[in-house]
Structures are given as structure tokens and as C-alpha cells.
Amino acid sequence: MQRELIERAKQLLADGTVSRVMGWKAGEFGYDMTPAVFASSEELEKDFRYDDFCEANLSKYMIKESRKEGKILVFLKPCDTYSFNELLKEHRILRENVYVIGVPCTGKVNANAIRSRGIHGITGMSCDGETVTVSTLYGEETVPKNEAMAERCQNCKSKKHVIYDELFGEEGEVTGAPRFRMVEKLESMTPDQRFSFWRKELSRCIRCNACRNVCPACSCEKCVFDNDASGVANKAAADSFEENMFHIIRAFHVAGRCTDCGECSRVCPQNIPLHLLNRKFIKDINELYGEYQAGEDLETKCPLTDYTKDDAEPSIIYQRGGNR
Amino acid sequence: MQVNNEFKPKIIAFCCNWCSYAGADLAGTNRLNYPADVKIIRVPCSCRINPMFILRAFQRGADGVILCGCHPGDCHYTSGNYFARRRMTLLFSMLDYLGIEKERTRVEWVSAAEGAKFAATMNEFVETVTKLGENKRLEDLRCKEN
Numbered sequence: 498m499q500r501e502l503i504e505r506a507k508q509l510l511a512d513g514t515v516s517r518v519m520g521w522k523a524g525e526f527g528y529d530m531t532p533a534v535f536a537s538s539e540e541l542e543k544d545f546r547y548d549d550f551c552e553a554n555l556s557k558y559m560i561k562e563s564r565k566e567g568k569i570l571v572f573l574k575p576c577d578t579y580s581f582n583e584l585l586k587e588h589r590i591l592r593e594n595v596y597v598i599g600v601p602c603t604g605k606v607n608a609n610a611i612r613s614r615g616i617h618g619i620t621g622m623s624c625d626g627e628t629v630t631v632s633t634l635y636g637e638e639t640v641p642k643n644e645a646m647a648e649r650c651q652n653c654k655s656k657k658h659v660i661y662d663e664l665f666g667e668e669g670e671v672t673g674a675p676r677f678r679m680v681e682k683l684e685s686m687t688p689d690q691r692f693s694f695w696r697k698e699l700s701r702c703i704r705c706n707a708c709r710n711v712c713p714a715c716s717c718e719k720c721v722f723d724n725d726a727s728g729v730a731n732k733a734a735a736d737s738f739e740e741n742m743f744h745i746i747r748a749f750h751v752a753g754r755c756t757d758c759g760e761c762s763r764v765c766p767q768n769i770p771l772h773l774l775n776r777k778f779i780k781d782i783n784e785l786y787g788e789y790q791a792g793e794d795l796e797t798k799c800p801l802t803d804y805t806k807d808d809a810e811p812s813i814i815y816q817r818g819g820n821r
Numbered sequence: 822m823q824v825n826n827e828f829k830p831k832i833i834a835f836c837c838n839w840c841s842y843a844g845a846d847l848a849g850t851n852r853l854n855y856p857a858d859v860k861i862i863r864v865p866c867s868c869r870i871n872p873m874f875i876l877r878a879f880q881r882g883a884d885g886v887i888l889c890g891c892h893p894g895d896c897h898y899t900s901g902n903y904f905a906r907r908r909m910t911l912l913f914s915m916l917d918y919l920g921i922e923k924e925r926t927r928v929e930w931v932s933a934a935e936g937a938k939f940a941a942t943m944n945e946f947v948e949t950v951t952k953l954g955e956n957k958r959l960e961d962l963r964c965k966e967n
Binding site for chain 1: 904906
């Protein structure tokens with residue numbers, strides 16, 4: 498696959514269709530693929546990678562890249578195309594400056610998923626599509642690939658590319674995996690249990706803002722959290738209120754626009770399951786205002802910019818599920 | 822000297838200018854009683870309320886926040902309260918998901934003619950929040966008086 502992508506990218510560079518290529522290259526470690534822009538076929542040959550470790554969603558980079566001179570080629574996995582579509586819908590990307598190639602994805606290996614199995618001191622990883630071979634300071638370990646993926650890939654929502662100019666492989670299908678199990682589990686807890694669960698998770702937040710910076714839905718030029726007077730702009734959260742407030746507001750700001758790409762949880766250096774906040778909003782929206790998948794198309798109105806006359810009253814949450 | 826240690830909640834009521842604020846006024850001119858713990862903040866429309874306002878109120882020491890607006894369909898700006906309704910439903914559901922007592926937040930539609938409803942709602946809400954006690958789960962210690 499990697500070979501084919503490089504060849505095609507070189508072709509498009511050579512015939513002048515695009516002037517730059519956005520893809521992935523190896524980061525600090527061989528299994529840590531980071532987004533990169535390539536301007537020549539030599540660079541592509543040297544650094545371009547596409548394998549089971551390319552987790553990053555490249556769609557957000559198109560906001561800035563599409564405003565530069567010349568067209569850019571971008572490789573998008575199925576779930577990334579949802580984010581791309583959502584950004585198009587919000588007029589954040591100049592479509593005519595982007596050439597999208599859809600690449601197939603069978604789920605990506607996540608280093609944290611491997612660490613959570615008690616494998617530490619990782620020095621390298623390779624994957625043959627079925628099993629992941631992990632070399633560590635203490636010897637070699639093998640993990641089946643489907644157990645080495647992050648939760649978002651294990652419960653992959655869709656293998657379908659919703660937007661592309663060109664597609665590698667065959668068109669996939671919307672899988673509709675059961676992704677709300679953890680949200681349901683939390684909902685069935687008592688408020689005290691929920692509170693201590695979230696306190697334990699959120700109190701680890703170091704306010705690095707990585708979740709905000711990576712989120713394709715968080716694309717405001719000026720962010721409310723950069724306002725020093727907001728009371729929640731400290732670099733290190735000084736109080737439990739800040740952690741709560743930051744995450745509630747961030748999740749609320751992307752409610753109805755979040756495509757559930759799971760990048761927030763991937764980049765969190767403290768492994769806070771941030772996607773569970775977004776999924777709660779997605780689940781509520783689905784239940785109260787009808788099934789809605791952000792980024793699925795360019796026409797449907799976002800549920801929070803829309804209404805019907807007989808929407809549920811806010812008091813519905815007093816009656817609805819969960820222990821008291 | 823006797824010190825009264827009875828818990829008095831701080832309640833913030835966001836009232837829309839066109840219906841609920843006038844409703845509160847009517848409650849006053851009708852000499853209806855509602856607790857002085859309710860602090861009213863007038864807003865142009867219920868959809869002026871940003872979720873941050875509600876969290877900020879809790880940060881600054883509120884024990885309960887209630888949002889009052891025109892009845893759905895009666896919005897001065899045609900559709901403001903419909904949007905507010907969706908936003909608040911989702912926000913309150915999220916607060917509940919984080920384990921914050923859901924009784925601390927509420928939305929009530931009060932028209933300019935419903936002075937009695939305004940007083941009754943506030944009495945009821947203050948009672949509920951008094952039972953819950955001080956807001957501990959969403960407090961900002963930096964904003965507390967020592």
C-alpha cells in the first residue's frame with residue numbers, strides 16, 4: 498500500500514496537479530507516526546510512511562494548508578473523511594485547493610493500548626496486519642492486532658469514505674459498531690460513583706491543551722480558553738473547578754459537530770478518556786433529536802443550530818435513567 | 822449573640838427580559854413571597870445564556886442556577902428559546918453525567934402574566950437546593966471566602 502501511495506503522489510506532483518503532499522512520516526520512534534508535508538518526490542521516497550501505525554487524522558491541517566499557494570494532496574482514512582466533511586460544511590477548508598485520496602484502514606495500532614496490557618519498555622514495533630510484534634527491553638512480545646488497537650478502532654464506526662477525489666481499494670461500509678457501551682455503563686452508576694470516576698480521570702489533566710489543538714472541531718481562530726480573564730486559562734489547573742469547566746465547555750463547544758474521531762483521547766498525555774464526554778453528547782443527541790452523524794454529509798443541519806417545536810423539555814433529564 | 826447557622830443557598834436566576842423578568846416584576850407588584858436568596862440576572866433572551874455563564878455562576882459560589890424564559894412559541898425573537906431548550910437539555914445532561922446533582926440546575930418557562938408561577942417556582946427551587954446543601958462538586962476554592 499505504501500508503495501502505491503508514494504507512486505501516485507509522485508505522479509500527481511510531477512504532472513502539476515498538486516504542489517505538496519500531506520501524509521505521515523516516522524516520528525521519534527518507528528511506531529510513532531507523525532503528520533508531515535512533502536514537497537518533492539525525493540522527500541516522499543525518503544520519509545513517507547503508510548502502515549498500521551498511522552493514527553493521526555490529517556483533516557485539521559487542511560484549514561491552513563488549503564490557504565497556502567498551490568494545491569495540496571492529502572491522504573484520509575475513512576474516519577478522517579468525516580472530520581474533513583464537517584470542516585467543509587463549516588467553510589473552514591477551501592475545497593478547490595485540496596486533492597483528497599481515500600486510503601483504506603483496518604484499524605491502527607496504538608502504543609497505549611499495548612502498554613495497558615502490561616508491556617513496558619517498548620523499543621520498537623512492527624505489524625504484519627494480523628499480529629503486532631513488540632520488542633521491549635525485556636524481550637519480544639506478540640499481540641494480536643485487534644487487541645493492540647485503541648478503543649475507537651476496535652469499535653470502528655465506519656469504513657466508508659464520505660468524501661474523496663480518488664479512492665484506493667474498495668468503498669467500505671458504515672459499520673455502526675456499538676460505541677456507547679462505556680457511556681451506558683457510566684450512566685447506570687450512581688451520581689457519587691460517576692463523580693468519583695470523573696474526578697479521578699479529570700484531576701490528572703495538566704491543561705496542556707493537546708485535546709483542543711488536535712481536535713478537528715476545535716478550529717476557532719480565537720479560543721475562549723486563551724482568554725486570561727476566563728478563569729480557566731491557567732497552564733496548570735489550580736483547582737478542580739478548572740478541570741471540570743475546561744472539559745465540560747470543550748465538549749459542549751464541539752457537541753453536534755464532533756465526528757467521534759477519538760483524536761482527543763489519543764493525544765492526551767495523561768490518558769484521560771475524553772471521547773467519553775463527546776460520546777455522551779452524541780448519544781443524547783441521537784436519543785433526543787434523532788440519529789445524527791456529524792460529517793456524514795454536507796447538507797444536514799447540526800442539531801444545535803436547529804430545533805423542532807416539540808423538542809423534549811430540559812426536565813427530561815430528571816426522569817431519565819441512571820440511579821439517583 | 823446568637824449566630825444563625827442555617828444554610829441559605831445562593832440561587833442565580835437568569836430571566837429573559839420579555840417574559841420572565843416581567844413575570845418576576847408581577848410577582849413583586851402582587852406582593853407574592855419568594856426567598857431573597859434568589860438573585861435575578863436579566864438577559865435579553867434565554868438563548869443569550871452561554872453554558873459558561875452557568876458554570877461561572879457555580880464557580881462564584883452559586884448553589885443552584887435556574888433559567889427562565891418565554892414559553893416555547895412565545896419568544897420575542899421567534900425562536901431563541903427553542904435553541905436554549907436544546908442547549909440546556911444537553912448541558913444539564915452532561916452535568917448529571919459528571920455526577921453533579923441534577924436538581925441544582927433547572928429551566929422553567931414563565932410568561933409575563935405568570936407572577937404566581939414565578940414565585941411558586943422559586944420557592945420550590947430554593948427548597949430543593951436547600952435540601953441538597955452547599956454546592957461542593959462544582960465549587961472553585963479560589964472563589965470561596967475563608
